[in-house]
Amino acid sequence: MTTVRTLLGLPGLRPHPSTAEGLLDRAVTRIYVTELPDPGRYLTAGELVLSGLLWWRAPGDAEPFVAALAAGGAAALAASGADAGGIPEDVIDTCARHGVPLLEVPPDLSFAVVTERVVLALAAAADGARKRLLTAAAEDAPLADLLARAAEELGTACWVLSGVPRVVAGTAPLPVSAAEPVRQFAAARARPTAAGGLTVLPVESRHAVPWLLAVDGPLSTAQTELAEELAGLVGLARARSRPSPAPLGGNVRAVALRTEDSSEADDVLAELLATTELATFKEAITPTGSRDHTDALALVADDDSWPGGWADDAVTALSTVEPLLRATRILAGVSDPVPAAESRGAFEVARHALSLAAQREGDVVVVPAAALGVHQLLLAGASTDLRAALRRRLLGPLLDYDAEQHSDLVRTVRVFLECSGSPTRAAKTLHIHVNTLRYRIGRAAELLGVDLTDFVAQVDVYLALTSES
Template sequence: MFTLGALVRTLSLELRVLVPGPPGVMEAEVTWVHTTELPDPSNYVRERELVLTNGLWIGQVTPAEFVASMKRAGAAGVMFGLLAATPTTPRELVDACREADLPLLEISPRVPFTAVSETVAAMYAEERQSVLVGMVRRGDALARAISRGAGASGVLQVLRRDHDLPLAVVDRMGRLLAEAGARLDDEQLQAVARGLARRPPALELELGPTDRATLFLVGAVGDVDAALICLRPVSALDRIEQDALEQAARFLSLEVAKQQAVQAIELRFASELLEMVLSGGRRAAEVPGRLQAFGVDAGGPLAVCAIAFAEGEAATLPGLAEVVGEFFVTEGVPVVVAGGTQDVVAVLSWRYPEDGLVSLAERLAGAVARRFTGRRPVVGLGGVADDSAGLREPLTRSRETCRVLRRSRGGPVARTFAELGTHRLLLGLQDAGALRGFADVVLVPMREHDVRRGGELEVTLRAFLDHDGHWAATAASLHVHVNTLRNRLSKITELTGRDVSRTEDRVDLFLALEADAMS
């Protein structure tokens, strides 16, 4: 980049400013120089070029017409070269430039226009060299920051040495990885996460009534994993700043890839831990050492919880295990988190009363729901083991409880194994298709009858079961005579093939209603 001011300060060009133009224009960027003697060169002059002329067009057009053509082209200014025939710049040209507020420079007859072109070329070469040297220097600094473990914060520190910009690094889950000179609240972080989830991802975002941010995408293996955020619109960033931010984003990709590799290793080790717990035998002897490696006391009380999304949605999503782990770190609870396709399991140290686990699990579900907007997480708790040797039962129970909660419509987001009714637990362990088929076989004939006749057989059945088979109490709750109740229950027996007076048939009817609610 060069400016009119930089040319004027080059004493060897012997330039004199006749018309300075509007404030600041002398230091504005000029793209190149253009020599012309055409009476109207507006079709050939590019925007922000400096026009060099000896005025040979005088006599064909007036200076005012020539200047008007320069304004149409968006020229940066005019440089008039003095000759023996024109030892001074024409007054009409000076007046026209002053009237149009277009900068006008005068160059000595001793200096050819080629000297100006050479000076400009030298300025560009020097600038380019400076940019390349800066990129190499910055690249070395970025590499050192990452190799020394400074992470994303170290990358931002390197950037801030050269550019005073408000910066942050945010991953696709909306987690703040680092910040320097910027402060993003939870709502802004989630806006970034939504922007990164778009296809294609957003490159500029509104983060508030007055805040517009530019995103420089960070990808580890093709996908967008995070973004380097500059709290400035791209229009406010010059080319050098944009180049520096793009360079830093590429180095951040290395950092993200490293973090992902570490997380993958940790998740694999955690998954192996669950296999050790479930397999028992000789492998169970390795459990204490594996827990200690994650900072979890294997000799103290241990709780297990399993989390997944409600049925009708994917049971887990990428990033769920990381969000769960982050929650427990925030809570100050040592934990091992293992992710899978059906649930995410957390094994944690727990030296508090067991009833406090439900409150913790509810907070966990809330944290996950905030990260995965529009989804309903559920948490199953399997109880507390005295030490690592007793983990198998709490692990199995937590996953079974989570599976049951996934199929429940509404209700608590977190429950313990002990809070589940035995029948509900058994139903939760069955295939969803089998549950639906069983419920339909038992209930559909009765429901079709209700639709055809406008009856209330299903309502009657539910009331009868809710009142533990007491005829008088059921009839009173329905506001019908006992004989009417008997007639309705006889019809239910006829349609379903289940006699409400028989315990085993009554169990079938009850389970069919429960299976219908869960499927």
């Protein structure tokens, strides 16, 4: 990285005595020559501004010029005296007040020479930065180390973000929510973009869920080229990383996820579970029963550390990444916690929760096991033909009666049972008189040949009633 201090090694440039020592470590990314009284609209961060101070005429003229440099993030002002008296006190004082490093250029030193020397120094530094990054990548440095090296070369903080979204690695706290740059990147149709004060570039890879490189602040041409180089190295680092989690003990949860594009499900699930920072284990066996080829399955550790409201958080995360995928729907189901030895049952519960998610509307649906009644899980294990046969066996006379009389005794019985067999509550729900309710339940009981106040009979009838849902 080239800094103001680095350029002081060039012949002719020297810091003005008023410049604080700590300001000399600012990164320099390019040089800009100007004699405009207010160059703010043409500045980019990190520029060394070279000026002969031809714009200065009287005390007070320095304020708009230096203020523009400070606001634009200029690295320093290199100035040659406007006359034989050297740099005006007005310029010196204003630079000190705004914290802009001030360098002196001898009057006999051509600006063309200064520009050429600085450009060559920046080019040499850029080549060196690329070589150092390539060396770090070749040494298979961890992603965090690669970013730390890159931040030094770029002179600013940088992060790798997952489209889920999450911060995969970074050199400082991310100043915005990770979702913000991901959404803006998606809105820009996966092209480099500016978001929340960050420059965001894509990380090329074959993974379905994209990673992004975010760099703090607007970048110069040289910084952009180096950031693009870094994005490529991050993609290589991602391709090389092949985590192989160990089998889990203790309590676990099973998670099942489905996308319409079968090639995306595994990657989406892996990135989603990475947001929990809990250990995961990809189950090698297939749970009993059929499963769609697009389903991705995993076990997640749950030793009292499962995030509360995980399903809602997962919907939010998946809704952020969904515009970046080929899939138009993402569905997921998660089981209750069980001992690791009972993982097969957990997978079955997760898959049935996934099936329930498929019945609901929405581009992203996540269903926790708590949304499944026990009767639903029991019925889910029965084939469609078996459930239809049981429904006909228990409810046949009632179904036929409703069809012939155009009545609605089936619904009346279901509401009655869902109201815990309370005639008063059921009548209120159906908006009928309680005596009418009692008559209908009595008629239904006659047709079915069962006592609808008997608990066992209620269970049988209710299972038959819900076997289609």
